[in-house]
Amino acid sequence: MRPVVLPQNAVPRFYRGGAAIAALRGIANAAQLTPEEWVGSTTTVFGEQELGLSRLPDGRLVRDAVAADPLGFFGPDHAAQRGADPRLLVKLLDAGERLPVHVHPDDALARELLGSSYGKTEAWFVIATDGPTAAVHLGFREDVSAATLERWVRDQDAAALLDALNPLEVREGDVLFVPAGTPHAIGEGLLVVELQQPSDLSILLEWGGFASGEDEASLGLGWELALRCVDRSRTDPGRLCGDRLPTEAESFFRAERLEAPPSAPLERGFAILVFTGGAAELHSEAGEPLRVERGDTVLVPWDAGACRLEGEVAGVACRPPAADAGGPA
Numbered sequence: 001m002r003p004v005v006l007p008q009n010a011v012p013r014f015y016r017g018g019a020a021i022a023a024l025r026g027i028a029n030a031a032q033l034t035p036e037e038w039v040g041s042t043t044t045v046f047g048e049q050e051l052g053l054s055r056l057p058d059g060r061l062v063r064d065a066v067a068a069d070p071l072g073f074f075g076p077d078h079a080a081q082r083g084a085d086p087r088l089l090v091k092l093l094d095a096g097e098r099l100p101v102h103v104h105p106d107d108a109l110a111r112e113l114l115g116s117s118y119g120k121t122e123a124w125f126v127i128a129t130d131g132p133t134a135a136v137h138l139g140f141r142e143d144v145s146a147a148t149l150e151r152w153v154r155d156q157d158a159a160a161l162l163d164a165l166n167p168l169e170v171r172e173g174d175v176l177f178v179p180a181g182t183p184h185a186i187g188e189g190l191l192v193v194e195l196q197q198p199s200d201l202s203i204l205l206e207w208g209g210f211a212s213g214e215d216e217a218s219l220g221l222g223w224e225l226a227l228r229c230v231d232r233s234r235t236d237p238g239r240l241c242g243d244r245l246p247t248e249a250e251s252f253f254r255a256e257r258l259e260a261p262p263s264a265p266l267e268r269g270f271a272i273l274v275f276t277g278g279a280a281e282l283h284s285e286a287g288e289p290l291r292v293e294r295g296d297t298v299l300v301p302w303d304a305g306a307c308r309l310e311g312e313v314a315g316v317a318c319r320p321p322a323a324d325a326g327g328p329a
Contacts (some may be wrong), residue, residue, distance in 0.1 A: 001073055001285040001303040003273075005296050009041060010034040012212045020128055020191040024276065025295040026094070035261030039297045040272045042066060042084075046200040048218070059311045060197045062299070074270045077323035087320045088253050090272040091194040092297075093124075099186045100206035101161040104201070105229040106180035109211040110201060113225055119180040121252045122196035123245055125316050126174045126182040128278045130189030136176065137165035138187040139235020149205075149232060154222060166237040177240045177249050193316045194276050195253045203229055223276035254319040260309035268306055273298040280311025287324035
């Protein structure tokens, strides 16, 4: 199998956005504007049967292709331990407005409360901002009592929720790690490559104007159960923001920046490549070089063998955790 440029896989969401994705991908049709694109996805939107799944250029669902040949896509170690489960979801996310304060359950609570193998730990590689900087809000500045949090959510006190979080100015090149349970809100004007566990479980603590009601906002759990998913302790934002992923992220996913001036080898293995600038040729052991450029998203299977980039290009290579990393089987 050779590396392939993936077709677009736009996914409508509950918030506005999409112009920055369209600009990156070279899409002129405004009717196609959606705030997220799920790249190489084998994951569906919560409650849906197919929405969210990516296709290969030949029309096959990526989910079906990897199920038919996990060894060819993921290699012997991953396939032996995890079969056809990539343990990864990659997105392009364009915040055309500030997202609401929300949170994701961890693995244990996702299994207990929702019957899901995965919670949702995630990370953001900032690839563009609308202006020199933009803002995110990440984790509580101080410990918050259960009663206080319950009151803020019950009263939909969005100002109190947002003010309780750490405000962070971010710029192109920043990397943020968001462990499951950490309340957060992405600010308007941010375009990010998001790596996350393969689930779609978001509890909207601030849901007015974003969800149809409290049932949707709480994933049908009701607030007594849903608020168990929130880490109410003080968060040190310096632990979660930098220019690369922290070591603790490696049990969930891995990533490295793509820079090829003029040639750079790639670690062998399954990867989703998101190119954010320049142009290059992707050479593999499986055939002729593949021309790639800004806006392309590329799936690289294990079977492609050793690969290298030749040219002036930038982007992010997104990978599953190492085969010996912990987590759901």
